[in-house]
Amino acid sequence: MMVRQAVLRAPYELTLRDVPEPDPGPGEVVVRIRAALTCGTDLKTYRRGHPRVPFGPFGHEGAGDVLATGQGVEGLHAGQAVVFTPTAPCGECAGCRAGRENLCETLFDEIAVGAYADAIRLPARIVRRHLLPKPAPLSYIEAAFLEPLACVVHGWRRLGAAPGARVAVVGTGSIGLLHVREARRRDLEVVAVGRRAAGRDQAIRAGASRVIDAGAGDVGASLRHIWPGGPDVVIECTGSEAVWRAAPSWAASGGRVLLFGGLPGGTMPAFDATRLHYGEVDLIAAFHYCTEDVHDALALLSSGAVRPRDLVTEVRPLDAIVETFRDLDAGLGARYAVLPEGSAWV
């Protein structure tokens, strides 16, 4: 039997092709995709490739039903609704042993890409660690937020924000909006900074007390107008070098900056040494997620503590995948749900 699979061969060369339905090897599972989500990482990959992820089958956030299990897979059966993340740590390397599973030396050796498809084959290490039953109340689309939310949860673990901290979230794409939700869940006051009016409106709905138009003047001055001295925490979610450079000057003395949005390889952002030194501003980087973050993210989704449904710009059928990335590249919409069968919210 043939299945459809989206393939990115080179920047901007995305096609939907027919391939034989994947067969699970020992320890592997094939999942029939019910929903996949577009992600900022995918848009970057579409435009310029990705340093860790090769060109080929495309898409990494998904949920679906078990189609077939390989030899030795236990506790999963055909038809079971599941959600997965695209990587899992090896559990044995120095990074894993030190509890820094997101820094696993072989994290990307067995990555599961190809979520924009009718079916995806998951490697054994993902099956062992990061293939989880989908909680019944969650739609497949909501469940597919597991991976981005795990990244956000990991960022907050790295940040270790103090109770009462005043938080500025810079960037109002879906990741920025998830950070706004997480800050509000922790009962922290949030101001969101964004360029798009639609994103700023969503930030207000997500719980931001104020929003700042990033395109209208000095963001630091606007933040200090709201909070004299500036925010205690600045969360950078734009992947823009200009924002990386400016964020330490926006944070209050003694504050923290979470650098969340990755920059292209080789980028060398410069920082104001005076600000970092005399202001004791901490720069904290966050990358990916550990298994603990994945479990916490699933708990947040299944309890309803984080409801990501309204972060989806639009639901599109898999057949529209090429057009969907053209739209994202043109700046239309933030995050699309791509459904092989085209039916919404199942």
Ligand SMILES: [Zn+2]
């Ligand atoms: Zn993603």
Ligand SMILES: [Zn+2]
């Ligand atoms: Zn490892």
